[in-house]
Amino acid sequence: xxxxxxxxxxEQRVGRAHLAHRxxxxxxxxxxxxxxxxxxxxxxxxxxxxxxxxxxxxxTGLYARGRRNALHAVVRRNPVVLPRxxxxxxxxxxxxISDLHLDITPGMADAIAAAVAPLQYDLCVLxxxxxxxxxxxxxxxxxxxxxxxxxxxxxxxxxxxxxDFIEMVLPMEEMGIRLLMNESVLLKxxxxxxxxxxxxxxxxxxxxxxxxAAAHLEQGVPSVxxxxxxxxxRKAAACGFDLLLCGHTHGGQICLPGGIPLFINARAxxxxxxxxxxxxxxxxxxxxxxxxxxxxxxxxxxxEVTLHTLTSIPDPSAS
Ligand SMILES: [Fe+2]
Numbered sequence: 001x002x003x004x005x006x007x008x009x010x011e012q013r014v015g016r017a018h019l020a021h022r023x024x025x026x027x028x029x030x031x032x033x034x035x036x037x038x039x040x041x042x043x044x045x046x047x048x049x050x051x052x053x054x055x056x057x058x059x060t061g062l063y064a065r066g067r068r069n070a071l072h073a074v075v076r077r078n079p080v081v082l083p084r085x086x087x088x089x090x091x092x093x094x095x096x097i098s099d100l101h102l103d104i105t106p107g108m109a110d111a112i113a114a115a116v117a118p119l120q121y122d123l124c125v126l127x128x129x130x131x132x133x134x135x136x137x138x139x140x141x142x143x144x145x146x147x148x149x150x151x152x153x154x155x156x157x158x159x160x161x162x163x164d165f166i167e168m169v170l171p172m173e174e175m176g177i178r179l180l181m182n183e184s185v186l187l188k189x190x191x192x193x194x195x196x197x198x199x200x201x202x203x204x205x206x207x208x209x210x211x212x213a214a215a216h217l218e219q220g221v222p223s224v225x226x227x228x229x230x231x232x233x234r235k236a237a238a239c240g241f242d243l244l245l246c247g248h249t250h251g252g253q254i255c256l257p258g259g260i261p262l263f264i265n266a267r268a269x270x271x272x273x274x275x276x277x278x279x280x281x282x283x284x285x286x287x288x289x290x291x292x293x294x295x296x297x298x299x300x301x302x303x304e305v306t307l308h309t310l311t312s313i314p315d316p317s318a319s
Contacts (some may be wrong), residue, residue, distance in 0.1 A: 001170065010166060011270060014181050018200070018207060022166045025205045029134035053254070054075065057297060066297025070105055071102040073303040074117040078276055078285050082222040082242055085312035086192020086276060094153075094224070095121035096306040098247030099289030102144040104132035105296040107146045112290055113151035115305050116171040123187070125151050126177065128161025128228030132293060138168050146175045156186070157196060161228035162204035163293075182209040182217050182311065193218075194310075197241070198226035203248055203266070204268075208232055214239035222310075230268040230286045233297045237282040244284040245308065251288025255300035280309060 001009070011019050057063035082201035085092075095116060102108050111113045131141035150155065156288070160166070169179045180198025187194045195217055210225070210232055217223050217240055225241040229248035237242045251274040252261020264273045271277050277284045290303050 006167065006170060009170060013269065014166070014200075016207075018182070019166065022035045022200070022205060022207055025207075026165055029204075037247075041069055041270070052296050053297075057295075060315040062299075063297065066295075066299055067105075069255075069298040070292045070296055070303060071107060071111040073112065073290055075115070075119065075277070075303050076287075077306045077308045078306055078308045080283055080285075080308050080310050082310055082312060084220055084222045084242075085310055086189070086193070086194040086222075087312070088189035089187075089194055089222075089310055091313050092123070092189070092194070092310045093121045094245070094308040094310070095119060095124045096127060096247075096285070096287055096308060097124065097290050098127040098287035098306075099250060099291050099293065100126070100127040100145075100148075101132040101291035101293050102148070103141050104294075105292050106128070108291050109148045112305070113148060117151065119305070119307060121153070121307060122145055123154060123196075125196075125226055125245060126158035127226055127245060127287060128155065128159050129163045129248065129289075129291070129293070130161070130172075131163050131171075134163055138165055139284055142168065142171050142175075143174060149175045149177055157226065159198040159226045159228055160201050160205075160207075162201050164201070168201075180213070182207075182212040184213055186216070186221075191222050193206070195221050195223040195266050196226070197223065199232065201228045202232045203229040210239050212237040214241065217241075228283060229266055230272045231266055233268060233272060233282070233284060237280045241282055243308075244282060245287075246284070247289055249286055249288070250293055251275075251286075251301045253292060253298055253301055254295070257300055259300050261301070279284070 043287040112202050158177050159177050182199050184197035199213050223241045224243045225236050227246045230246045248283035249264050249266050255261050
């Protein structure tokens with residue numbers, strides 16, 4: 001598809017205003033301006049700091065260990081009780097993979113494929129940040145995504161993160177990954193329905209439209225919202241979503257012993273920057289990420305793939 005046809009198709013898909021906003025903000029990344037509020041001052045944008053951290057780790061002999069840590073994802077299990085869940089969805093399991101940043105860590109796609117191969121799941125969701133570079137060609141990361149997609153079973157849904165360009169939407173859909181751009185779909189099993197919605201990146205692009213994503217929520221139908229960052233928690237709860245699945249924070253990625261994060265780049269309460277949390281009746285889960293950002297190491301914060309199992313009643317054996 002030539003670029004004119006691509007942008008015409010994207011305009012039809014997301015609307016002229018959304019596309020114009022996205023492209024305007026992307027030009028900021030490309031120009032390395034990055035002067036967008038708090039984002040400018042964050043570690044992700046300080047390339048000199050990445051170099052310094054890498055050098056310090058090499059001098060102290062910790063770099064190789066940090067890189068090994070980054071490639072060993074753990075499997076986290078998160079039971080989710082949804083009172084309105086239909087019987088056919090009882091036990092329905094969603095595999096969440098987040099913050100892949102496939103272009104920064106050699107071997108990441110293969111490591112993730114190996115981690116998820118033995119897992120049983122009904123649906124896979126990808127909560128953004130497929131690449132790390134925020135300028136240049138998207139082809140390398142799309143090639144890695146295509147390889148990874150072949151290893152994932154069943155339907156795959158995704159949302160874009162603050163490192164992803166809108167031009168990635170259609171190529172990813174061609175490889176069988178359905179992007180939710182402030183959109184929703186209804187998942188059906190017998191007589192039961194779950195609404196799955198997703199928003200464009202709320203962090204850097206502020207391109208989320210939670211209300212639009214919630215347009216097809218129905219009374220009595222459980223709903224799951226995908227977003228790159230937990231920063232939309234208030235809007236998500238106000239629109240009536242039951243569950244918000246997100247990532248972006250990396251849980252700090254380089255932490256102190258005990259998993260105490262040194263940096264968190266999200267305008268959300270600290271309790272929402274990793275794993276499960278609740279807000280006004282809405283359940284949330286923030287993945288600490290499967291990949292790495294900035295520097296390809298992890299300390300005291302292992303990468304994860306997450307299995308969310310939906311149940312309509314609490315499991316007594318879990319208490
Ligand atoms: Fe992110």
